Amino acid sequence: MCGHDGRPYRLEKDMSKQLKIQDAVAEIILTEGAASVSTTKVARRVGIAQSNVYLYFKDKQALLDSVYERETQKILATTEIASLQDQKIPLEERVRLYIQQVYDFSLANPDSLTLIQQIKFLRGQSPDLLPNELTPNNTVSQLLQAAIDEGVLKDLPVSLHMSLVFAIINRHTTNLQLGRYPVDKYSFKEIYQFIWDAMKR
Amino acid sequence: MCGHDGRPYRLEKDMSKQLKIQDAVAEIILTEGAASVSTTKVARRVGIAQSNVYLYFKDKQALLDSVYERETQKILATTEIASLQDQKIPLEERVRLYIQQVYDFSLANPDSLTLIQQIKFLRGQSPDLLPNELTPNNTVSQLLQAAIDEGVLKDLPVSLHMSLVFAIINRHTTNLQLGRYPVDKYSFKEIYQFIWDAMKR
Amino acid sequence: MCGHDGRPYRLEKDMSKQLKIQDAVAEIILTEGAASVSTTKVARRVGIAQSNVYLYFKDKQALLDSVYERETQKILATTEIASLQDQKIPLEERVRLYIQQVYDFSLANPDSLTLIQQIKFLRGQSPDLLPNELTPNNTVSQLLQAAIDEGVLKDLPVSLHMSLVFAIINRHTTNLQLGRYPVDKYSFKEIYQFIWDAMKR
Amino acid sequence: MCGHDGRPYRLEKDMSKQLKIQDAVAEIILTEGAASVSTTKVARRVGIAQSNVYLYFKDKQALLDSVYERETQKILATTEIASLQDQKIPLEERVRLYIQQVYDFSLANPDSLTLIQQIKFLRGQSPDLLPNELTPNNTVSQLLQAAIDEGVLKDLPVSLHMSLVFAIINRHTTNLQLGRYPVDKYSFKEIYQFIWDAMKR
DNA sequence: TATGAATGAGTGTTCATTCAT
DNA sequence: AATGAATGAACACTCATTCAT
Structure with a gap:
């Protein structure tokens, strides 16, 4: 029940970061308003590095669009x-x-x-x-x-x-x-x- | 049609800076959305120094509120x-x-x-x-x-x-x-x- | 009991702004520290226009020095x-x-x-x-x-x-x-x- | 005298930016007084971008405190x-x-x-x-x-x-x-x- | 003497984005 | 895939100073 690298692949993992990031954006929008979404905040909420956001989304606009x-x-x-x-x-x-x-x-x-x-x-x-x-x-x-x-x-x-x-x-x-x-x-x-x-x- | 100092008083002149600033804000809101109002943009549009905005409004918030x-x-x-x-x-x-x-x-x-x-x-x-x-x-x-x-x-x-x-x-x-x-x-x-x-x- | 210009000269007037401004500076220094003395604050405290400070003191340094x-x-x-x-x-x-x-x-x-x-x-x-x-x-x-x-x-x-x-x-x-x-x-x-x-x- | 990556490790390199920034602050305080410490000056002295200071210190206050x-x-x-x-x-x-x-x-x-x-x-x-x-x-x-x-x-x-x-x-x-x-x-x-x-x- | 309006340089701080590793 | 370090541009806001009136 493990990937070849020995890391267990759980469903959450499958859902991957992409979704988690989107979730974080949604949360922020709902609690603080869309105007205060920032990659910094998003990354912090997901628990990843800020630059990591750009691995999944071309830029901030693409993130919001998604x-x-x-x-x-x-x-x-x-x-x-x-x-x-x-x-x-x-x-x-x-x-x-x-x-x-x-x-x-x-x-x-x-x-x-x-x-x-x-x-x-x-x-x-x-x-x-x-x-x-x-x-x-x-x-x-x-x-x-x-x-x-x-x-x-x-x-x-x-x-x-x-x-x-x-x-x-x-x-x-x-x-x-x-x-x-x-x-x-x-x-x-x-x-x-x-x-x-x-x-x- | 002139003041005693020879300065022509046009209608525009009558309209105080305060109003001009508010107008600039309104314009920006209508064309780019409220989220992209910035004192810099406002000042540029009015043709004054950025710091000048604070002569007429305590705050950016006060400006928007007005x-x-x-x-x-x-x-x-x-x-x-x-x-x-x-x-x-x-x-x-x-x-x-x-x-x-x-x-x-x-x-x-x-x-x-x-x-x-x-x-x-x-x-x-x-x-x-x-x-x-x-x-x-x-x-x-x-x-x-x-x-x-x-x-x-x-x-x-x-x-x-x-x-x-x-x-x-x-x-x-x-x-x-x-x-x-x-x-x-x-x-x-x-x-x-x-x-x-x-x-x- | 008036000067030739008809303006009454009271003792306070004699003491003039100069001293009042210095007093304001002293107050600010004692309550907020020297680092937070500003002509703006001083003027506000004295109840005069900011630019007025420069009528009595060449510049901020001169004021502090005085x-x-x-x-x-x-x-x-x-x-x-x-x-x-x-x-x-x-x-x-x-x-x-x-x-x-x-x-x-x-x-x-x-x-x-x-x-x-x-x-x-x-x-x-x-x-x-x-x-x-x-x-x-x-x-x-x-x-x-x-x-x-x-x-x-x-x-x-x-x-x-x-x-x-x-x-x-x-x-x-x-x-x-x-x-x-x-x-x-x-x-x-x-x-x-x-x-x-x-x-x- | 090199790491396995070929990068030479000099003593200076050992000393992290954090310390360099603190040193710059100390220098400025000693030469110009604490009141004239500014993130701009600090950054310039270290040779980094001003915003970089905030990578290492939450605040200007935090920097001074450190x-x-x-x-x-x-x-x-x-x-x-x-x-x-x-x-x-x-x-x-x-x-x-x-x-x-x-x-x-x-x-x-x-x-x-x-x-x-x-x-x-x-x-x-x-x-x-x-x-x-x-x-x-x-x-x-x-x-x-x-x-x-x-x-x-x-x-x-x-x-x-x-x-x-x-x-x-x-x-x-x-x-x-x-x-x-x-x-x-x-x-x-x-x-x-x-x-x-x-x-x- | 006094003012209000103006300004440019400065402040601390946040941001989106890039890049070498 | 992931990170940390870096950066330049932008932000709101304050300041000392000047000048026409």
């Missing part, structure tokens, strides 16, 4: 794109599914959105929660556009619909994280109704 | 708080007025909200557009709460209602700024309907 | 040089007088010596309490040298004798200032005996 | 504390030993005391030559107190006795350094007699 990428991948992994594209499901129902997926993900990974926002912020971009580059978003865009065309949703820019969904759900989960009210005070149904009333034609 | 303050003051100046508190106006109409005011302000000062967001971000605060300390927001909170209690609005956290308003309007004006669609493509009425459908009971 | 000078003048003013030179008084008695004068001055102006020490320190000089430039010190040197020549004092360098006197008395008064023991615990007689036993042949 | 520590350690290393505590040696003889040790050290390391004084000054502490924290000084304090209690020394504060010893010896060695008189002009015996006459009952 963390950004990792979080967006999490969204991809969680969301079931297939069902959103499934023509057999009525449009209205698919929109509901989309909202539910955002809701579920946001509740399960409240940090992910924060990380994405923070890194965007550092780039000087607006911190809105619309990572347009995101693959699933293209799907979502198409879904919403179709729903608009079919007269299911109000004839407003897709980005407005998406902003609505993100803003409401993000604020709700943030509220929960801050303990502003108990988790069971508002059900998904209520949140969904709030959103849907706006979107629906 | 810019923040300036923008929030703009909001205060623009919004008509009185009418939101006017008991003679029906609640539903006052909520409409509130939304309209946010809309008008956002359209007139699209950068203001960005600046506030960015500076909040730097402070490590969440970037939501809910500067709760803002005096008008207390008024707004009370208004919305009253409307909830009277059964005019859905029984959801006030913060959710406010997030909704801000998110939609902010995205709309951002879209306009980016030229994603012409200004007259969507009227206030349509935007308002979108928001109101969600909020109303 | 404070130094002022304190050494205090010594001069207090000490009765005449009696130390009075040939009619026996040498031993005159040495006693000298020690007593240092003792009295040190007790009355404990800060003076600190100020002198601190300013010398800033100059990079050794902080010993032997301001050789001091006029009275020349007198003292001559007195001590004479006493050595006459076999009244031990045949050791004058500077050693003076260091002894200063060190003992300075430490004693510092102890008193720090409240290490009550003022009446040790009389001058005891201190004098301590010093004299060393010096005398 | 120099302070180094000098006090020298004292510790030189002095034979054991004999001062040896109950079999009569008190009077032990006091003599103490004085001799101070004398020997002061002659061998005339800069050490200056360095300690200067750094204490920068800290705003009184520059007296009584580093009370110093371990040997506790021993010395006890020794002197015992000698006072036994009627060997005059009944005066221990600090006065210590100040005496330091002041005389320090001035003497400073005089020597300044070349005010040849080394052999005054023997230890004479200096000792000077001090002892004051201290002894």
